[in-house]
Amino acid sequence: MDKSTAQLKIQKLSKELHEHNYSYYVLSQPTITDYQFDVMLQELIKLEEQFPELIDENSPTKRVGGAITKEFDTVIHNHRMLSLSNSYSRQDLIDFEKRIQKLIEEEVEYVCELKYDGVAIGLRYLDGKLVQAVTRGDGTRGDDVTNNVKTIRSIPLELKGDYPKEFEIRGEIFLPLKAFEKLNKEKESAGETLMANPRNTASGTLKMQSSKVVAKRGLDCYLYYLLGENLSEKTHLGNLKKAAEWGFKVPLESERMIEKTNSIRGILDFIAFWNERRRELPFEVDGIVIKVNSYQKQELLGFTSKSPRWAIAYKFETEQAVTVLNSVSYQVGRTGAVTPVANLEPVSLLGTVVKRASLHNKDQIEKLDLHIGDEVFVEKGGEIIPKVVGVNVASRPSYAKPIGYITHCPECASALVRKEGEANHYCLNENGCSPQITGKIQHYISRKAMDIDGLGGETVEQFYKAGLIKDIADLYSLDPLKMLSLERMADKSVNNILKGVKDSLKIPFEQVLFAIGIRFVGSTVAKTLARNFKNIDNLKTATLEELIEVDEIGVKIAESVQEFFKDDKNIEVISRLKAAGVQFAVKESDEDIGVEKILTGKSIVVSGVFQKFTREELKKTIERLGGKNAGSISKKTSFIIAGEKMGPSKLQKAEKMGVKLISEEEFIQMIS
Template sequence: MDVEKKINKLRQELQQHNYNYYVLDKPEISDYDFDMKLKELQELEEKHPEFYDENSPTQRVGGAVTKSFATVVHDYRMYSLSNSYSKEELEDWEKRVKKLVDGKVEYVCELKYDGASISLTYEKGELVRAVTRGDGFQGDDVTNNVRTIRSVPLKLKGDYPDKFHIRGEIVLPYEGFAKMNAERVEAGEEPYANPRNTASGSLKLQDSAEVAKRPLDCLLYNIIGENININSQFESLQKAREWGFKVPDESELKTSTSAVMDYVNYWDVHRHDLPYETDGVVVKINAFSQQDELGYTAKSPRWAMAYKFKAEQETTILNKISYQVGRTGAITPVANLEPVQLAGTVVKRASLHNADQIEKLDVREGDSVFVEKGGEIIPKIVGVDFTKRDPNSKPTQYAQKCPECGTELVRNEGEAQHYCPNTNGCPPQIIGRIQHYISRKAMDIEGLGGETVALFVNNGLIGNYADLYELKKEQILPLERMAEKSADNLIKGIEKSKEIPFERVLFALGIRYVGETVAKKLARHYKSIDALEAASEEELVSVDEIGERIAWSVADFFANEENRKIVERLKKYGVQMEISAEKLAKQTNKLDGQTFVISGTFELSRNELKKLIEDNGGKVSSSISSKTDYLVAGGSMGPSKLAKAEKLGTTMLDEKGFLKMIK
């Protein structure tokens, strides 16, 4: 047998044995025999480097060192899930779903594993990229580290598509976690806090050989891509298993939310028998055609819901209430607690939200309080053990002055939070606004992080985000932790931010209540900062989905002379303050003021159709109502949508008719 054939035969054998052991949990050879075959393959590959393959089983031992992880934009956004905590919330979701889709609705129940989210990309059956979730729009390329995880197939088998992405969770089983901690304690090192954080931290280790030593596992649950020829979520799980992925067997298909609740109740008890951490159940609409119909909100899919198991609760002492100042001046009261172990982490602080919440719970310093960690990352106080209260304790007096700058706090009518009005003189507000400006979803300035912003402000180098564009390398170099290369990258990153499109610049300005979605709407409507600045409150309210609160906030921002000066400076430095000519060329007002519903299957993707409607000034709605102007009807459209459109006299268009309309 020639060398190349021998190498390929060994690779195939080892891949199969690896799959049997780590995915099926049914080894067919001993560890010793596996190691001998691996050693033989390593020796052959070393002697014959011309047959190198980055997806060879020998690459699982690691060795590649990554100094900095490249940022990769996801081809398909990684959304977060909406949470529910009761049967009623689940039933409400079911009602909303059935209003929007036709036909029988089935639900896939999957356990929600608590690990680090990952997106794997395969081309021609081989792993080409592994990217962390990041902010959902872009993440870090951790391919070298993920190659070392034995349950991640490097090469697939069967009838896989030419290119697709598969999402899942990288987890650390309890047994492996306990073993790692035992070794650390023996070596005199601090044990790790919990499996989830350890799994997440492992993905960012620079040396992949160190990652290879950790018993990480990868559980997969979501296939995404064009032309994958799969019709449902349950079918996709079966296909993924056939191609070689480790897909948990606990998933089940249900036909009602009462059956879903039976599944939830069973696993709420039996989850402790599983080898991994779980914190709930994910319920998904099974049919992909119905998922397409339902679409997404700005943050999460309408076709999925995470049902969270009841939160863990502990009792501890509230030592002190302190106050934090956010970038908008909002004051958040924080409970400083006697440290307590909760859901695998040591909790020292918890949110108290606002003055009303403190009054409602009657929380006081020195109280014994109940702390809970549910769907939120930050724990919260949910009650007080009044039986343990000191009879001499006095009710909490909410802060009257800003803890950072001493300014008298204000509370607007109808709002729960207090604010520090010293916008341009309060240090946390100054730092927070600049940190928001440079963040990933905003200007995404590479080489500049939150700590560095604070360092610049505290050293008097910058006082607002416009000052960033006047920074010189020689000003930065003398600062702590600032090497030549870091300073160069930072200046380049600031310069490159001038290419960021207008809608993201508008979001970056940090106008209160103007999030990503609102910024896009305003940018599309006004097309330039000058037009937006000139708009009155009345004109702003007339823009679709812009309410009085947003209109007041935008007008208030531009009424401030300091803000107008900063915007003028940003314009002068070359920051994009209007929609580019290229983008404008693709946009029209042909569909201005008209509402569309898209239903069925089309040659174009639903996202492409939605973009065409929005680029031409129209609005896309998910359900038909008296306000709907057009129903764009495709194949496999449900009969109830059709009946409703006919009853309301909604104009119907097929795909060709719609495209003709916007030509």
């Protein structure tokens, strides 16, 4: 393809992809399948690889991320980006409306909208292209997060229609509840600390260095205010409707996410409506925003030093209670992570009595400037455990003492360590710290792991205290007589436990690998590792490079795997588990019996699009025949199965390293 043809093709694909992106993420009305979308995107990626000089700053390929921001530049806002003044009662709103009526004698129109619980963002567009995205910062200057914002699919990179040459649009970037839950599930199964709430996660995500990771998190954005010299509309709502025509995701009147009214009654009605329904929204809102609709009247009203006079935020009554902090205790989890917990004077909150609340970590305690004896505000968010959200410093008693964060483990007295880049402190005494030991056993027997029926968390603790088990391998040498001598243990329960333990010998290797609790190895990663390395000894001797070469295995996981096998205690436990008969190798399934492992010892890369197989099917076939799937081409690669649309950079690399390419047909011949 010559350059000018490529240019036309790139333009056409980009335009179509922007349009489909809009249909999917802004309108929620896709007109093509995900697969079709992906094929077009791959084609564009390929063309851009061939002709890098033709890549547009706002190409749809920017959505998948890739750019790394080492340090975020500070940018001065063209217009100050102030936060709104808050109100907590109807009376505040009535006063707000009266104040405005006094200054403006004619009738005033108000626009009510939702207050999204996320991170405020200002987006600058020039000639219909997104040129800069800046956080609020201190209101005068914020951080340039453009690369990361480009990965947010509901934010248009290119506009359509009759947009002004230059303008700024502001909105809120947030993490939808589903995306938040998904992220925490992944973190949980990998034994990582959970994120506190969607808002903190959104702001943390926006400031991540790798835009690729940002792209995967699934941030979303509603736009809610337009600024510029040449806006065609004279009202706030009018401008937002225009913005929708240009491709922005704005709150919809049809869903009552935004509403015009000319009375305090209308405002209060809107608040009452959303106070009832807000939990039905797929994202978090913490209140309602009321703005004067006319831009001219907004100008007339102007600003105080801190916020505009023409708008106010009404915060929903939070499910909050006030109580006293009596003490702080510390919990140690199975990974050794220490979590501070507030012990409170019991207080009623939403029908339950709250005595304990989460404090997350040391930073959080310092941020709140918590003292023992303080009056604190406790809230129930989406989480089960309530949290301390604020301190009434004004009422601090003279005897209140600041919290000196512990330096040693409350369970085993080892010195705590804070690892780089982590918010939590850790007790590293893995094999001598009781909650870590019982936590590991509890993880081992859990459903997704070894699924040992009849043995619950409490029994594990009982057995541990009685000296019956000290690690997971001890489960396989439990003495029935000693078990019977314990409280609440009868023949039946003992038999159940022994049977459960025996049944666990049938659990396949991939689940065993998850059960032994290697950090960052959740159930999905365990499957990938099991499939690629076949047995525990291969995994144990794998080099860092070999681990990383596997699809979906990053440096963090690879290092953690190596760390695990460096520990003598782990090696010892595994050898005892092996002796007990636990599965430490992939079992050939029935269909594999008699299959000749003709690809044993071969490292194979699959690349491109195929006619007869999907990529997944090809990879499975390779594994079934004893081969190994590698994620990238290296000197060790035996050959590449090349389909259509294999990337030119991969082709080049293969050529350079002298790695053989074979077609799908040739591969079928090879294995038949």
